[in-house]
Amino acid sequence: MASATLELQGMNFNLTEEHLAVQEAARDFAQNALLPGVIERDSEAKFPKEQVRQMGELGFLGMMVSPDYGGGGMDTLSYVLAMEEISKIDASCSVIMSVNNSLVCWGLEAYGSEEQKQKYLTRLASGEVIGAFCLSEPEAGSDATSQHTTAEDMGDYYLLNGTKNWITNGGSAEIYLVMAQTDVGKKHKGINCLIVEKGQPGFTIGKKEDKLGIRASDTHSLMFTDVKVPKENRIGDDGFGFKFAMSTLNGGRIGIAAQALGIAAGAYELALTYSQERRAFGKAIFEHQAIQFKLAEMVTKIEAARLLVYKAARLKDEGKDYVQAAAMAKLFASDVAMWATVEAVQVHGGYGYVKEYHVERLMRDAKITQIYEGTSEIQKLVIAREITR
The missing domain is CATH 1.10.540.10 (Acyl-CoA dehydrogenase/oxidase, N-terminal domain)
Incomplete structure (x- = not known):
C-alpha cells in the first residue's frame, strides 16, 4: 500500500x-x-x-x-x-x-x-x-466548574433552568448536550450532562451573535425555563457531567488545533501565490528577501504546528494519554494561525485589507482559535499540570 x-x-x-x-x-x-x-x-x-x-x-x-x-x-x-x-x-x-x-x-x-x-x-x-455542546455560561467560561444552570431532580425527570452562552450551532442544532448543576453542595461533582431536544417547552433560543470571525456559523445564547428532561436523557451516572465535559473537550482541542492549522496553511498558500504574481520594483515580490523571510518563517511554523496536531491525533488513536499533546497542539497552532494570517495580510499589502483576497477573513477567523474550547491561558495551565504530574 x-x-x-x-x-x-x-x-x-x-x-x-x-x-x-x-x-x-x-x-x-x-x-x-x-x-x-x-x-x-x-x-x-x-x-x-x-x-x-x-x-x-x-x-x-x-x-x-x-x-x-x-x-x-x-x-x-x-x-x-x-x-x-x-x-x-x-x-x-x-x-x-x-x-x-x-x-x-x-x-x-x-x-x-x-x-x-x-x-x-x-x-x-x-x-x-x-448537535451543540452547551457548557459556557455568562459566569462560567474558563471556570467551567461554576455552573449556574440547574437540573432539579424531580424523580422521573429533571427540571432544567438557566442560560448558556456562546453556543456554536445554537440555532441550527436539533440535539443539545447541556451541562447543569444538580447538587450544588457537591460542586463540580454534582454536574450532569443532559440531552435536550429542540422544541421542548421552555427551551428558548436567543439572538444570533454578531461576531468578528467565523461569522457564517451560528452562535447563540440558550435559555431554559422549567424544561422537563427525562432521566433517560442523562449521560452517565449521576454527577458525571463535569468529567464528561472535560474528557470531551480534550479531544475537541485536537479538532480546533486542526482548524487553526488549516487557517494558517490557507493564509500561507494565498500569500505564496500572491507573492509570485504581484510585481514591484521590476520583479515578483517573492524575489524580495523581506517577503521570502516572511514566507520561510510561515511555512516553518505551520509545519511545526502540523506535527503537534498529528502527534495528538496519533496518541488518541493509539489509546494513549493525549491530554498534554492536545493542549500543546491547540496552544501552538492557534498562535501560529493568528500570527500567520497577520503576516499574510502584510504580504498582500493594501489588497490584504480587501475581502476579495480572503486573507482578512482568515485573520478574523484565526482569533477565535485562541479562545474557544479553552483559551490559550487555560491550555498553558493544562500543560503545566500535566508536566508536573
Missing part, C-alpha cells in the same frame, strides 16, 4: 491511501462547494445550510463514529486531515464540523447508553441533524 511517512521522536505518521483519499476529498469539497460564496456567507453571517447538508452526505459530520451508528469509522488522523483542508477555505463550516464530530458525536459514543446512541447518535453521525 502506498503511503507517505513522517517521523517524530519515534512516532510514525503513516498517511495511507485511505488517509490521502480523505484529504483529497476534503480538499475537493472545500474548493468546489465551500469557496464559491464564502465571502458572501461571511459578510451576511449566513448559515451554510446547503454546505452542511453536503458535509453530512460526504460523511464529514460523523467521521470517527462507528459504522454501527452510521458513522465513517475513521481514525482521528483522518479527521484532522479533513479539518485542515476545510478550514483553509471556510472556518465557519469547519467549526460546525468540529463541534458535531469532537464534542457531540464522540461524547455520545464514548459515554452514552445504547438507547441514546440508537436514538441520537445515528442521526448526528449521518448529518440528518447536527
